[in-house]
Amino acid sequence: MALDMSELEPVSRRSTAEIVADRIRTAIMRGTFPPGTQLGEVELAGRLGVSRGPLREAMQRLVAEGLLRSERHRGLFVRELDADDVRDVYIARTAVERAAALLVLAGDRGAAAARLTGALGAMEAAARAGDAVALADADHDFHAELVAASGSPRLRRMTDALLVETRMCLAALQETAPPAPDLLAEHQTLRDAVRDGDAHRFVTTLEAHMTDAVTRIVAAMPVAGGDLTGA
Amino acid sequence: MALDMSELEPVSRRSTAEIVADRIRTAIMRGTFPPGTQLGEVELAGRLGVSRGPLREAMQRLVAEGLLRSERHRGLFVRELDADDVRDVYIARTAVERAAALLVLAGDRGAAAARLTGALGAMEAAARAGDAVALADADHDFHAELVAASGSPRLRRMTDALLVETRMCLAALQETAPPAPDLLAEHQTLRDAVRDGDAHRFVTTLEAHMTDAVTRIVAAMPVAGGDLTGA
DNA sequence: ACGCAGCAGATTGTTGACAACTATAGGAGC
DNA sequence: GCTCCTATAGTTGTCAACAATCTGCTGCGT
Numbered sequence: 001m002a003l004d005m006s007e008l009e010p011v012s013r014r015s016t017a018e019i020v021a022d023r024i025r026t027a028i029m030r031g032t033f034p035p036g037t038q039l040g041e042v043e044l045a046g047r048l049g050v051s052r053g054p055l056r057e058a059m060q061r062l063v064a065e066g067l068l069r070s071e072r073h074r075g076l077f078v079r080e081l082d083a084d085d086v087r088d089v090y091i092a093r094t095a096v097e098r099a100a101a102l103l104v105l106a107g108d109r110g111a112a113a114a115r116l117t118g119a120l121g122a123m124e125a126a127a128r129a130g131d132a133v134a135l136a137d138a139d140h141d142f143h144a145e146l147v148a149a150s151g152s153p154r155l156r157r158m159t160d161a162l163l164v165e166t167r168m169c170l171a172a173l174q175e176t177a178p179p180a181p182d183l184l185a186e187h188q189t190l191r192d193a194v195r196d197g198d199a200h201r202f203v204t205t206l207e208a209h210m211t212d213a214v215t216r217i218v219a220a221m222p223v224a225g226g227d228l229t230g231a
Numbered sequence: 232m233a234l235d236m237s238e239l240e241p242v243s244r245r246s247t248a249e250i251v252a253d254r255i256r257t258a259i260m261r262g263t264f265p266p267g268t269q270l271g272e273v274e275l276a277g278r279l280g281v282s283r284g285p286l287r288e289a290m291q292r293l294v295a296e297g298l299l300r301s302e303r304h305r306g307l308f309v310r311e312l313d314a315d316d317v318r319d320v321y322i323a324r325t326a327v328e329r330a331a332a333l334l335v336l337a338g339d340r341g342a343a344a345a346r347l348t349g350a351l352g353a354m355e356a357a358a359r360a361g362d363a364v365a366l367a368d369a370d371h372d373f374h375a376e377l378v379a380a381s382g383s384p385r386l387r388r389m390t391d392a393l394l395v396e397t398r399m400c401l402a403a404l405q406e407t408a409p410p411a412p413d414l415l416a417e418h419q420t421l422r423d424a425v426r427d428g429d430a431h432r433f434v435t436t437l438e439a440h441m442t443d444a445v446t447r448i449v450a451a452m453p454v455a456g457g458d459l460t461g462a
Numbered sequence: 463a464c465g466c467a468g469c470a471g472a473t474t475g476t477t478g479a480c481a482a483c484t485a486t487a488g489g490a491g492c
Numbered sequence: 493g494c495t496c497c498t499a500t501a502g503t504t505g506t507c508a509a510c511a512a513t514c515t516g517c518t519g520c521g522t
Contacts, residue, residue, distance in 0.1 A: 056288055057288050158323070305503080
């Protein structure tokens, strides 16, 4: 692992809006604010100990990321994701992670494989402990590490946003319970493909991994226009 | 082309921050604010006829998009792009546009090819007229249309941001003057590949197109640490 | 009973002023 | 002459109050 230089960094270099945005983002990710809920400005500002000004700035940031939906003079709502959104998230993730993996394969594969192995260890531990949320965290970290290892800031930023949306889906579905052994095996295959420099195997496994996740999530989703009328 | 339903849309559905962000984004794109310039809040707010509140919200949005760099208690600066950034932008663009093209090839190729042909017409007209900025606009539109035709909102949003950064590079270089005939031929090849459903040809041409652009831009860039000292 | 005008409550959008911080220019001391 | 300290100007960060708008309810008229 890299050195921990956090002690040397200035304390308050991050703006208040950024900190507030991070807090709300994780809250949305964890399912604290289910999709569709309205976020009142005064209540959130009071709860976070800031005024409405910085909070509104943070909200605009989240709107730009696609996590919130803003209706003028009506309020801010947590974005609701339908089946098409789930498909779209995974299409984008596949595109970005594929590109990241190709960059990794052209670079330092050993270091990347080591980082992925670390994330794999966390997944195994979570799976053994039967901790579903920890498993989701480790899964999240695995893919984040993969893209981070590519060294591309833009792919990294895109993935961060997409992973948050992924967690939103999972949180809304209240633990879709993917079969842990299969999940582990697939990620192990990805790690091995990175280690061995096998691009074709990686891409094939990744695409299968993504389409599997989509079908599982979409199947567990409540039907969009859930009425049983003939139309 | 699709129907023009703009008359039916509500007048002020877009928030002020969004409008302001669009204005500043295009200004940065067009090179009105060169990279590195500080954007004073009071001056911008006065020029746009809004107060500092909405303007700061718009700024946060642009910071989230990666167009601005915020230094606490010091100000907002237009992001400066070095050679690594150029490479990164084109890596991300290649990843996104490749995925978009594969979606298009799996969908309505004819409609997509028609939209691309329209953008190609604008490129030809601009090339004939020798209008470099119009050519850049048409080039921009071509790639935007391609990704829009994929029907993926997320790929669309990513491309919008990446294309703005692309224009930033070009504007900073004061018309890098790519050979117009070659540019036209490459885009024609891309259109034909979409029309014929030739995925391999499309990807190959796209990658060549991107790497060409990178080498051309990087070569025309001022050297990062442009001192001639021995180090 | 049903529908609609008008009102009350709450929420968002905007503004101007105040506080905190940074950078620069000038002068005192060595 | 050079360095360091200080005052000052200009910037950003934050806040509380004001204005505009939407929603739900009440009461009247048909």
